[in-house]
Amino acid sequence: xxxxLLRILIGILFIVSGxxxxxxxxxxxxxxxxxxxxxxxxxxxxxxxxxxWVEFITGIFMLLGFWLKQALTATLILxxxxxxxxxxxxxxKLPVVDCGCFGxxxxxxxxxxxxxxxxxxxxxxxxxxxxxxxxxxxxxxxFDN
Amino acid sequence: MTNNSKSKITLLVVVVVVGLxxxxxxxxxxxxxxxxxxxxxxxxxxxxxxxxxxxxFIDFQCPACAHGAKYIKSFMEEHxxxxxxxxxxxxxxxxxxxxTSAIYAECANQQxxxxxxxxxxxxxxxxxxxxxxxxPFFDKIAEEVDLEMEKLYSCxxxxxxxxxxxxxxxEGASLGIRSTPSYLINGKLHVGIRALRTELNKYLN
Numbered sequence: 001x002x003x004x005l006l007r008i009l010i011g012i013l014f015i016v017s018g019x020x021x022x023x024x025x026x027x028x029x030x031x032x033x034x035x036x037x038x039x040x041x042x043x044x045x046x047x048x049x050x051x052x053w054v055e056f057i058t059g060i061f062m063l064l065g066f067w068l069k070q071a072l073t074a075t076l077i078l079x080x081x082x083x084x085x086x087x088x089x090x091x092x093k094l095p096v097v098d099c100g101c102f103g104x105x106x107x108x109x110x111x112x113x114x115x116x117x118x119x120x121x122x123x124x125x126x127x128x129x130x131x132x133x134x135x136x137x138x139x140x141x142x143f144d145n
Numbered sequence: 146m147t148n149n150s151k152s153k154i155t156l157l158v159v160v161v162v163v164g165l166x167x168x169x170x171x172x173x174x175x176x177x178x179x180x181x182x183x184x185x186x187x188x189x190x191x192x193x194x195x196x197x198x199x200x201x202f203i204d205f206q207c208p209a210c211a212h213g214a215k216y217i218k219s220f221m222e223e224h225x226x227x228x229x230x231x232x233x234x235x236x237x238x239x240x241x242x243x244x245t246s247a248i249y250a251e252c253a254n255q256q257x258x259x260x261x262x263x264x265x266x267x268x269x270x271x272x273x274x275x276x277x278x279x280x281p282f283f284d285k286i287a288e289e290v291d292l293e294m295e296k297l298y299s300c301x302x303x304x305x306x307x308x309x310x311x312x313x314x315x316e317g318a319s320l321g322i323r324s325t326p327s328y329l330i331n332g333k334l335h336v337g338i339r340a341l342r343t344e345l346n347k348y349l350n
Contacts, residue, residue, distance in 0.1 A: 027340060056162075
């Protein structure tokens with residue numbers, strides 16, 4: 001049961017994070033992306049519009065336990081991206097005070113986010129390893145032959 | 146259940162969820178647009194007939210706001226008559242002197258010295274932002290721009306001033322603003338200096 005609950009919590013995290021960015025003007029998230037100085041302007045604009053939806057839909061599928069293997073893979077990739085982006089900002093000593101991960105909801109510094117995302121990556125890896133238990137309380141179980 | 150059913154349910158889930166979120170998004174945008182105040186305040190400079198109507202939501206302790214202010218000042222000097230700029234307050238909780246600096250700026254505004262005070266606040270931002278108590282520095286700026294100090298001190302204790310700042314911040318929040326500097330340029334939101342430059346340059350082309 002604990003594995004399913006962890007899966008659901010991670011799903012809720014992505015849903016809240018994605019929803020906050022979708023509801024508010026995309027320019028807020030665009031500004032966050034620009035602060036990390038990784039992407040050219042045109043690509044940053046595309047990412048600012050599309051990425052929140054990716055987060056949100058991944059969260060929905062994690063919450064529901066639907067297409068769970070794919071959702072867990074997407075979650076691992078997303079955490080990998082977050083860790084890479086934050087780590088490069090720390091190493092390059094970029095003047096990013098607030099990670100902007102949750103829009104205006106929560107303000108976290110880069111070091112805190114790095115630790116948090118690393119823990120969540122480990123938890124997600126364990127969810128994959130224990131996928132049988134992770135599939136408790138999931139829609140996927142309805143499609144088991 | 147079959148895999149075919151699974152695909153259909155997937156499509157249903159995605160369509161319903163995306164539809165709900167888009168409905169929520171446009172509902173929130175509509176609600177926000179109703180709350181926008183359009184009154185021109187004394188914190189405005191430039192011609193009323195200017196092609197570019199810009200409202201900046203500012204936090205005086207925000208470094209990007211200081212850079213943005215320099216850019217806007219030189220842009221307005223190079224292209225006179227093109228921009229009308231209105232300032233609104235958006236002090237961020239993460240900046241310890243943001244609210245105090247906004248209060249001082251509004252009190253300067255009450256004595257019709259908003260712009261000189263605004264310029265000096267941003268010019269010396271790197272000095273006062275590191276202070277534990279920036280008020281003596283803000284008092285010094287007030288003297289430099291020839292504010293009447295008794296009126297200033299009385300204003301600093303006036304609860305109406307905080308309400309003016311809160312009203313600006315609530316308006317910004319209702320428009321979906323989350324960080325500074327944020328610029329409304331002819332009704333469209335742009336966040337940060339890069340976005341500001343890109344948008345203003347469009348009007349030159």
